[in-house]
Amino acid sequence: xxxxxxxxxxxxxxxxxxxxxxxxxxxxxxxxxxxxxxxxxxxxxxxxxxxxxxxxxxxxxxxxxxxxxxxxxxxxxxxxxxxxxxxxxxxxxxxxxxxxxxxxxxxxxxxxxxxxxxxxxxxxxxxxxxxxxxxxxxxxxxxxxxxxxxxxxxxxxxxxxxxx
Numbered sequence: 001x002x003x004x005x006x007x008x009x010x011x012x013x014x015x016x017x018x019x020x021x022x023x024x025x026x027x028x029x030x031x032x033x034x035x036x037x038x039x040x041x042x043x044x045x046x047x048x049x050x051x052x053x054x055x056x057x058x059x060x061x062x063x064x065x066x067x068x069x070x071x072x073x074x075x076x077x078x079x080x081x082x083x084x085x086x087x088x089x090x091x092x093x094x095x096x097x098x099x100x101x102x103x104x105x106x107x108x109x110x111x112x113x114x115x116x117x118x119x120x121x122x123x124x125x126x127x128x129x130x131x132x133x134x135x136x137x138x139x140x141x142x143x144x145x146x147x148x149x150x151x152x153x154x155x156x157x158x159x160x161x162x163x164x
Contacts, residue, residue: 002082002104002118007032009125013100015046016074028084028102029074030122037120039102040080045087052089053098082118098124 010032017024026046029038085105092099104117 004118005035005037005081005120007035007037007121008123010122012072012075013122013124014072014074015041015049016078018074018078027074027078027080029078030120031075036075038074038078038080039120040083041087041102042084045084049087049089049100081120085117092123095123096125100124 007030010030012029012031014030015026015028017026019025024043026041026043027038028041028046028049029036031037083105084102086103088101088103090099091097100122102120102122104119106115106117110117
């Protein structure tokens with residue numbers, strides 16, 4: 001059975017790549033609660049996530065650049081726990097935060113055997129001062145829940161929580 005993870009208010013939430021253009025592997029990584037969780041994702045998942053989170057963050061107050069941590073690179077060694085099949089993003093109005101849940105991509109054999117996918121849940125507190133930068137083109141990824149499946153896109157995402 002593959003491990004599941006839950007990080008409440010990660011210190012760092014970022015994506016990055018390893019490898020040369022044309023052979024890059026994309027990763028999503030969160031650090032918090034004494035853990036560093038690295039998941040392998042597809043390029044389109046990163047692009048759609050960046051676009052969606054940028055839209056949500058656009059409505060929040062701007063964070064002073066001096067309060068933004070500089071640790072935005074992947075923390076090595078970069079070894080993914082598992083491959084992400086589905087990303088779900090929702091806004092939690094009650095707690096004023098974003099919730100991102102990554103679900104493991106299962107093989108056909110796993111599905112036939114009734115295996116439940118591992119999950120990783122990250123709760124990104126909006127009041128803590130989050131900021132995102134994205135090179136994703138403007139699209140209409142505006143919904144309460146976004147489900148993104150594997151494919152290909154052109155973007156990166158950096159989201160950090162201002163400390164202090």
